[in-house]
Amino acid sequence: MTSDSNNKYYxxxxxxAIQLDVGLRTYMLxxxxxxxxxxxxxxxxxxxxGTSPELLRIxxxxxxxxxxxxxxxxxxxxxxxxxxxxxxxxAQILFWAFAGVxxxxxxxxxxxxxxxxxxxxxxxxxxxxAALSLYGYTTKKDLSGFGSFLFIGLIGIxxxxxxxxxxxxxxxxxxxxxxxxxxxxxxxxxxxxxxxEEYDGQDNNEMIKKKSILGALRLYLDFINLFxxxxxxxxxxx
Numbered sequence: 001m002t003s004d005s006n007n008k009y010y011x012x013x014x015x016x017a018i019q020l021d022v023g024l025r026t027y028m029l030x031x032x033x034x035x036x037x038x039x040x041x042x043x044x045x046x047x048x049x050g051t052s053p054e055l056l057r058i059x060x061x062x063x064x065x066x067x068x069x070x071x072x073x074x075x076x077x078x079x080x081x082x083x084x085x086x087x088x089x090x091a092q093i094l095f096w097a098f099a100g101v102x103x104x105x106x107x108x109x110x111x112x113x114x115x116x117x118x119x120x121x122x123x124x125x126x127x128x129x130a131a132l133s134l135y136g137y138t139t140k141k142d143l144s145g146f147g148s149f150l151f152i153g154l155i156g157i158x159x160x161x162x163x164x165x166x167x168x169x170x171x172x173x174x175x176x177x178x179x180x181x182x183x184x185x186x187x188x189x190x191x192x193x194x195x196x197e198e199y200d201g202q203d204n205n206e207m208i209k210k211k212s213i214l215g216a217l218r219l220y221l222d223f224i225n226l227f228x229x230x231x232x233x234x235x236x237x238x
Contacts, residue, residue: 034216038099045103050110088209136192180229
């Protein structure tokens with residue numbers, strides 16, 4: 001291969017790498033923008049409902065409470081199983097609907113905890129999440145090996161939380177919250193790296209948008225669960 005050919009090959013490879021890097025940054029920015037907008041919608045609805053005694057009475061004083069509490073789980077399962085078969089526009093609508101329903105589900109925190117402690121824990125969560133997600137994005141360490149461990153921990157938290165509905169043990173709740181912080185902190189870094197690695201520069205715009213929405217949902221859930229776990233540990237009750 002001649003010197004000119006070597007130079008052309010080098011510059012072509014360099015241009016491809018730069019293009020891939022720009023595409024990845026745009027993709028990840030889309031993920032974070034969707035996640036942030038979803039959190040904003042959730043927070044707004046939670047605040048409006050949570051500071052209205054009438055709305056709280058309508059939701060939590062009737063069987064509607066079970067629908068509000070279980071609907072987010074149904075949305076998340078449907079989203080995960082069906083997103084690859086739906087259009088990006090449909091996935092986006094479902095994401096906003098999920099964020100809205102989650103706001104209804106979390107409205108109780110403004111009745112249980114002081115507004116100051118909710119705000120304080122939110123900013124602590126935001127700073128923690130940002131640091132962990134940045135680590136997941138920039139680290140050269142392969143975090144895929146932690147996936148099974150984190151998943152088992154997540155299942156354990158769910159089972160313990162269900163059991164505690166009947167036991168109503170404050171000690172068990174505190175333990176679940178501590179473990180929850182560790183698990184969702186790990187999932188934040190892990191999911192960020194997995195979302196980054198799922199980017200494919202050959203994908204069309206439709207696929208990239210769907211991947212962005214699904215990635216946003218994963219990080220959104222990590223943030224919400226990390227926030228709830230920290231709030232149960234650090235929040236001051238009314």
